[in-house]
Amino acid sequence: MTVGSRRWAILLLDYNLDIPPHAMALSPLPPLACLQAFEASARYLSFTRAGQELHLSTSAVSRQISQLEEFLGRRLFVREHNTLRLTPAGETYAVDVRRMLELCTSVTSSLMARVVRSRLTVSCTAGLSVFWLAPRIGSFIDANPDVDLRIIVRDHFGAVSPAEYDVGIFYLRNPEVPGTYTRKLFDEEVFPVCSPTYLDGRKLKPVELLSCTLLVLEDAERSWMSWHTWFEQAGLERPALNQTIIVNSYPLIVQLATHGKGVALGWNRVIDPLLEHGALVRASDSYATMGGSYFVTWPSERAETPAARRFREWVIGQTVAP
Template sequence: MRTSTTMPPLQALRAFEAVGRLLSFRRAGEELLITQSAVSHHIKQLEEMLGVRLFIRKAKSIELTPEGAAYLERTVEAFRIIAGATSEMRRQTARQRVRVSVLPSFAANWLVSRLADFMLKHPEIEVELEPTLRLEDFASDYADLAIRFGTGRWEGVRAEWLMNEEMSPVVSPALYDDGTRFAEPKELLLQTLLESWNPVGWELWLGEVGVDIRRARVLQLTDYNIVLQAALNGQGVAIGRMHMVRDHLAAGRLLQPFPQIVRSEKIAYWLVMPQNRRLRPGAEAFASWLKEEAASPPSPVC
């Protein structure tokens, strides 16, 4: 590599900056892990190239010349700029981590199967899922964003609509094997109706078909994953969230006894974000990808 006629060697500049800051050849050598004589050689090389003295050598000390002081100020500034640019480049190229607070049922039945696509498109971003039922308040700064189910009206956060859910009863084939058949919706009142903590799904669907939910025997379970498992075990009839049960229907693990499907603004998935904080670039990329996935038409149930 050819030596520049306008740029001094980096080793000489580093030695000059250390000596100028510490005002000691010995201490500069200790900091740079080189000998004192090597430091002296670098300073001499720099002075010869510049054609000016940088230090005044005294018996037991040194001090900067006026030219040396001016040159040191610009050298320190240059090193600061290089260090800042290096730090910024490392920050941009480092693997980013996005923490997503998500409903366990949404993670297991919709999100996880799609994550491979995001990882393929964004190999520099690592996604960490936190399955939880509580609404993230973002005060702890743990989660970057959250995915929730409901009306989207939550205080202290910003919610963007992802997609509406569709509701229809689903049941295990095991109930049919027991001789159970549903000729009309009111016969559901003879069964245990499975729902998570908020029975709005059954309320909307039964209201649509003209059945009074107050006459039904509803078993409320903590999480929709538990609702699905109970339905798969033949313990009752679940109100099917069609985005969540699509694979079960396609595989024949669950059946949809009635064609009626209810859609309502009360049953939607939302992307929840901090109200007064911008998303980091990785979280912004994940949010954009998630909205694209939610807008994609679901594959038909075969």
């Protein structure tokens, strides 16, 4: 190994040694631009071609070479009769500088290629996860390849702990929740839906729906509007539900409705994609609300991560328009 190469090896590899920062200064060290100009000029044996590669004028390259020679205290090139050749010192130095620049390029590219991954846990209801989030989430994933996404399903907000999630999407009647920030997305509107063939395109009055098979969500927490509540808001007090299918999963209720097994309650925005694609139709023009809304939520007692903030902003952007 030459003296020059030993010097570059020490400069480039000292980060692997257990040496205090003050024990070895990076000196003498010429300007990087001068080293780049020298390496290209040594490779082409031409200041003009080196300048073309570096997007510099010939005179600019010549000045950088002169600056480097002055810094080193020795000549690197012999200039004669419009030709350029390396001096013995220049030949040795060119090999070492080339090796140093290649290593610098390699470690820089390696560092830039590393993706610092972020973990993001999102919580929402089963209906939202299947019918609203799943069709849209691809755009967030494509725009955030550094985020590892985890989705946990909870059918009401009280079933999820702030320690479990980063961002939530939930139906709330009261947005004042201790330990939680909330941002309103859209209001609730609940209406009957069924398959296009179940009623052959007819829309029924609320009282007429009582003769249909009603798909009922079993909700122990009473977080969601029930058929009894919906009929009461439609002006029918304590109606008797003649024929029902009771299910404890809202996505399954929707699947039963799309297969013509009865009439289900649909929530706006959640069920809209199925209406738009014709899998479901409204079974009545009547609708009801318990005064609640859908909110994006996030814990207030810990710092919000950049990934959580990006997801929250993405959710809000998705709900600006219907």
